[in-house]
Amino acid sequence: MVKNRYLARTILTIIAACFALAFLMPTALTITNSFMTQSEISANYGQVFKNASGSEGKTYIAETVNLKFIPDKVTFSQYITTLIKSPDYLLKFWNSVILVAPIVLLQLAVASLTAYGFTRWRGKVRSFLFFFYVILMLMPYQVTLVPNYLVSDWLGLLDTRWAIIFPGMFAPFSVFLLTKSMRRIPSSLIEAAKLDGSSEWQVFTDICLPQCRSALYSVAILVFIDYWNMVEQPIILLKDAAQQPLSVYLSTINANEVGLAFAIATIYMVPCLLLFLHGEDYLVEGIAHQGSVKG
Amino acid sequence: MDVQEKSKKRELIKTIAIIFLVIMLLLTFFSQTIMNHSLPEVATQVVQSGTINAKIRGSGTVAANESYEVVMEQTREVRSVCVKAGDTVEEGTLLFVMGDMESQEMKDAQNALQEAELAYQKQILTFSKTYAENDLKVKNLRLDLEKAIHDRDTNKVSDTEISYAKGNLASAKTQQSQLELLLGELKAAQESSEEYTEAKSKVDELNNKIKELETAADGYREQLGELNTTGEVNHDKAISTAQTALDTAQSALSAAQAELNAAQTTLNTDYIAYRDTYNSLIAAVRGVYPDASESDRTQLKSYIEAFLAQTPEDTPGLTDWQNAYKVLKKDEETIATKQAAVSEKQADVRAKQTALQEARADASNADGTADSKRQNIQNKLDKAQADLSAAQSQLRDAQARLDAASSANSQLKEQIKVYESSKREQDAAVTELDEKLKELEKKQEVYKAAVETVDSKQRELEEALSGKDISQQMDNLDLESQRLKIEQQRELVAKYQADTTETEIKSKVAGVVKSINVTAGKDTKPGEAMAVIDVVDRGFTIKVSVTNEQAKQVKIGDAADVSNYYWGNDIQATLEAITADPEGGGQKRLLVFRITGDIEAGTNISLSIGQRSANYDTIIPKSALREDTNGNFVLVVTSKSTPLGNRYTATRADVQVLAQDDNNAAVSGLAANDYVITTSSKPLDAGTQVRMVENPS
Numbered sequence: 001m002v003k004n005r006y007l008a009r010t011i012l013t014i015i016a017a018c019f020a021l022a023f024l025m026p027t028a029l030t031i032t033n034s035f036m037t038q039s040e041i042s043a044n045y046g047q048v049f050k051n052a053s054g055s056e057g058k059t060y061i062a063e064t065v066n067l068k069f070i071p072d073k074v075t076f077s078q079y080i081t082t083l084i085k086s087p088d089y090l091l092k093f094w095n096s097v098i099l100v101a102p103i104v105l106l107q108l109a110v111a112s113l114t115a116y117g118f119t120r121w122r123g124k125v126r127s128f129l130f131f132f133y134v135i136l137m138l139m140p141y142q143v144t145l146v147p148n149y150l151v152s153d154w155l156g157l158l159d160t161r162w163a164i165i166f167p168g169m170f171a172p173f174s175v176f177l178l179t180k181s182m183r184r185i186p187s188s189l190i191e192a193a194k195l196d197g198s199s200e201w202q203v204f205t206d207i208c209l210p211q212c213r214s215a216l217y218s219v220a221i222l223v224f225i226d227y228w229n230m231v232e233q234p235i236i237l238l239k240d241a242a243q244q245p246l247s248v249y250l251s252t253i254n255a256n257e258v259g260l261a262f263a264i265a266t267i268y269m270v271p272c273l274l275l276f277l278h279g280e281d282y283l284v285e286g287i288a289h290q291g292s293v294k295g
Numbered sequence: 296m297d298v299q300e301k302s303k304k305r306e307l308i309k310t311i312a313i314i315f316l317v318i319m320l321l322l323t324f325f326s327q328t329i330m331n332h333s334l335p336e337v338a339t340q341v342v343q344s345g346t347i348n349a350k351i352r353g354s355g356t357v358a359a360n361e362s363y364e365v366v367m368e369q370t371r372e373v374r375s376v377c378v379k380a381g382d383t384v385e386e387g388t389l390l391f392v393m394g395d396m397e398s399q400e401m402k403d404a405q406n407a408l409q410e411a412e413l414a415y416q417k418q419i420l421t422f423s424k425t426y427a428e429n430d431l432k433v434k435n436l437r438l439d440l441e442k443a444i445h446d447r448d449t450n451k452v453s454d455t456e457i458s459y460a461k462g463n464l465a466s467a468k469t470q471q472s473q474l475e476l477l478l479g480e481l482k483a484a485q486e487s488s489e490e491y492t493e494a495k496s497k498v499d500e501l502n503n504k505i506k507e508l509e510t511a512a513d514g515y516r517e518q519l520g521e522l523n524t525t526g527e528v529n530h531d532k533a534i535s536t537a538q539t540a541l542d543t544a545q546s547a548l549s550a551a552q553a554e555l556n557a558a559q560t561t562l563n564t565d566y567i568a569y570r571d572t573y574n575s576l577i578a579a580v581r582g583v584y585p586d587a588s589e590s591d592r593t594q595l596k597s598y599i600e601a602f603l604a605q606t607p608e609d610t611p612g613l614t615d616w617q618n619a620y621k622v623l624k625k626d627e628e629t630i631a632t633k634q635a636a637v638s639e640k641q642a643d644v645r646a647k648q649t650a651l652q653e654a655r656a657d658a659s660n661a662d663g664t665a666d667s668k669r670q671n672i673q674n675k676l677d678k679a680q681a682d683l684s685a686a687q688s689q690l691r692d693a694q695a696r697l698d699a700a701s702s703a704n705s706q707l708k709e710q711i712k713v714y715e716s717s718k719r720e721q722d723a724a725v726t727e728l729d730e731k732l733k734e735l736e737k738k739q740e741v742y743k744a745a746v747e748t749v750d751s752k753q754r755e756l757e758e759a760l761s762g763k764d765i766s767q768q769m770d771n772l773d774l775e776s777q778r779l780k781i782e783q784q785r786e787l788v789a790k791y792q793a794d795t796t797e798t799e800i801k802s803k804v805a806g807v808v809k810s811i812n813v814t815a816g817k818d819t820k821p822g823e824a825m826a827v828i829d830v831v832d833r834g835f836t837i838k839v840s841v842t843n844e845q846a847k848q849v850k851i852g853d854a855a856d857v858s859n860y861y862w863g864n865d866i867q868a869t870l871e872a873i874t875a876d877p878e879g880g881g882q883k884r885l886l887v888f889r890i891t892g893d894i895e896a897g898t899n900i901s902l903s904i905g906q907r908s909a910n911y912d913t914i915i916p917k918s919a920l921r922e923d924t925n926g927n928f929v930l931v932v933t934s935k936s937t938p939l940g941n942r943y944t945a946t947r948a949d950v951q952v953l954a955q956d957d958n959n960a961a962v963s964g965l966a967a968n969d970y971v972i973t974t975s976s977k978p979l980d981a982g983t984q985v986r987m988v989e990n991p992s
Binding site for chain 2 (some may be wrong): 014084085086087090093094242264270271274275277278281
């Protein structure tokens with residue numbers, strides 16, 4: 001019995017390791033290839049772009065492609081081009097920052113207040129509204145894209161960053177997550193505070209928010225990653241290429257700039273990675289709590 | 296602990312994030328500066344309107360209006376080429392030296408002539424037999440003709456054969472004269488072998504002396520014997536012996552005297568013969584050495600020899616002088632030798648006379664004592680024997696010298712013999728060749744006479760046969776045509792012959808050699824130009840290809856400037872004609888300029904011709920005009936506003952050049968306010984981002 005258990009564990013570990021490797025490979029490939037020369041990259045992936053019908057990059061992983069992890073000659077020329085020679089990529093990086101940072105902050109503010117409302121306000125309307133929020137959350141973004149465009153146009157926000165930031169502020173998923181998190185706060189705690197003379201604002205800032213710190217971190221990280229990697233919204237809502245974020249540039253890569261794309265992707269990864277590492281524990285904790293609540 | 300570590304980790308990550316963002320900010324701040332530094336800096340100019348006084352430019356190669364081709368109609372060997380391409384030649388300048396061999400064309404022409412003649416004769420002999428057979432005159436004429444033809448054919452001797460025989464004879468004669476010269480030299484060498492003669496005469500002389508001494512010694516011995524037996528000496532014998540010796544010596548003296556006289560006579564004869572030459576020689580020598588005089592012969596001789604040695608070989612009369620001097624010198628030397636011999640013989644005679652007197656004195660003094668007599672005789676005998684042995688040793692030496700000299704002499708003799716025999720052979724050969732030549736010449740005379748006879752007989756026969764009936768007339772026409780053919784062929788042969796004898800090809804025009812198409816040692820090809828000479832007097836032209844539009848802007852008679860020919864500033868180019876350019880496909884025209892002045896064919900020159908001025912809306916500097924395989928274009932600066940400032944990009948604009956002068960070009964395809972790039976700090980491509988120059992002046 002014990003032997004069998006060990007065998008099963010070993011097999012599962014191997015399978016898990018294989019999956020881990022498979023998921024890690026693109027990231028590792030991106031980082032290592034960013035140190036290759038353009039000619040080496042062209043030699044390795046030229047076939048992809050030759051066969052590709054467009055520039056979507058769908059055929060990145062193809063049998064004919066020579067996937068190489070070790071550069072023939074390590075070079076920083078791609079980074080030098082990206083960071084020093086041309087301000088275009090830096091501009092796009094800051095575009096991304098300018099778009100994502102307000103969205104994350106505003107969404108946290110709006111969502112936490114909404115969630116507090118859903119937690120503290122009792123009645124039939126609340127249930128209906130919460131149900132409506134969940135329905136909205138289940139809808140894919142593409143469904144709401146056209147109404148978003150029309151509303152932006154109507155408000156005169158088209159071709160401005162607000163066309164992306166405004167819709168980003170009001171996200172049902174973060175409301176749902178924070179509501180679930182706040183409902184876990186024992187009502188006795190809030191009542192004790194009330195008895196001690198705390199106002200509703202004090203209860204919200206001094207009791208609810210500290211209690212939901214991990215959930216807030218989780219929401220922030222998820223929202224950041226979501227909007228940091230957005231492609232459709234800027235393409236649709238921002239016509240001016242100078243305002244578009246770096247993610248759009250990465251999606252429209254062409255054959256001559258594959259090397260640059262690797263370098264840009266590596267740099268582009270850094271903020272996400274740092275944010276994740278900083279809030280890693282909260283993220284795990286927050287999502288785990290949701291699970292336990294759900295469970 | 297765990298909480299502390301986590302907090303530390305978060306702090307670290309936060310720090311890293313801050314550093315990352317700060318770096319990105321800094322890079323962004325400096326990015327525009329860095330990028331601008333790397334961009335090519337360009338200067339621009341706005342498109343303007345104005346007037347252009349355009350010039351049509353073009354270049355071409357100067358060609359002579361007329362070229363003369365040196366053509367050979369025969370295959371001939373080129374011996375040497377005397378000019379090279381680019382040389383200036385005058386009329387009569389030697390161009391080529393050809394071999395004088397008969398060409399294949401000439402041989403062919405001669406064969407063709409022969410065949411034509413044969414055919415003609417055959418026809419004349421055979422045609423219209425039916426009516427001619429009964430005609431006795433015709434028959435006789437035919438017979439005569441046949442005979443003449445036979446004579447002609449049997450005696451046919453061509454000029455070539457004669458000239459060949461003449462050549463053989465001349466070369467044989469040359470050999471003969473060379474042999475004679477050689478033989479003469481050898482004989483002279485033999486004669487001048489004085490050593491041999493001297494040695495021989497010495498040997499003879501010594502032999503005689505030995506004989507005499509032996510006779511004398513025998514006489515003395517006899518006298519001694521007689522004295523021992525009888526106590527008396529027979530002086531008669533000694534006297535008679537001495538007398539005989541004296542007689543012999545005297546006869547030898549008279550013989551030497553005779554030889555001397557003969558030599559003297561020879562000298563006189565030679566002197567008379569060479570007197571004039573000798574006098575002129577002496578006069579010439581005095582011209583060089585004024586102190587030369589006849590009285591001092593040795594000095595005169597040395598002067599003459601020095602004079603002859605220093606006189607150049609091509610001086611007229613030098614050979615005569617040399618011969619005269621040689622002969623007279625030799626005569627004088629012979630006389631000197633003979634004189635020496637005579638004086639020797641005279642001394643000998645005197646010695647013999649003394650000996651006779653002594654013998655007679657001996658006889659008269661016979662009353663001396665027997666002892667003293669014996670002693671006297673013995674002394675004489677001893678002396679005679681000593682003289683004998685001395686003479687014998689001298690004879691041995693002389694004999695050795697004679698042997699050495701004679702061996703050298705015998706080689707010479709052998710050589711002379713060999714040369715004499717070959718000279719005899721050569722003489723025979725010359726005689727034979729001479730006879731052969733005479734025979735050939737005689738034969739040729741016969742041949743020529745026969746040819747004439749054939750001609751005359753033919754004419755007579757033609758006359759006799761002519762005018763009978765239609766078939767006869769037709770035959771006559773045939774004959775006539777054949778005769779014409781023969782005449783033509785003869786002319787051709789004569790022409791070839793005249794060409795063949797001409798070995799020097801000279802230029803018939805004055806000009807510049809454009810090309811030489813043959814090399815020395817190779818054969819010419821009939822009809823092909825051996826050399827092409829540009830005739831200078833006829834002037835030069837140059838053709839420049841322009842567009843139809845450009846051609847409309849000029850008129851015939853316009854003067855063009857020569858722009859790249861610096862070393863001759865007196866070149867004038869005048870537009871002479873405008874013709875269609877066969878290579879332009881209807882889009883181009885050729886401007887034909889007449890060039891005058893100091894220029895050579897083959898020179899590449901650039902011309903510019905003024906075009907009438909015109910107004911244009913879009914004029915750009917020529918420095919902005921670029922060209923590639925797709926045609927002319929300019930790079931226009933387009934600007935774009937970005938959050939980081941204005942970005943300037945070089946954009947390609949295809950243009951068509953309407954007209955241009957030295958600085959500006961009028962183009963179509965640009966807007967009036969476009970900025971065109973004139974200069975750039977780096978090579979530019981369309982689409983390149985550029986930086987405007989900081990302080991445009």
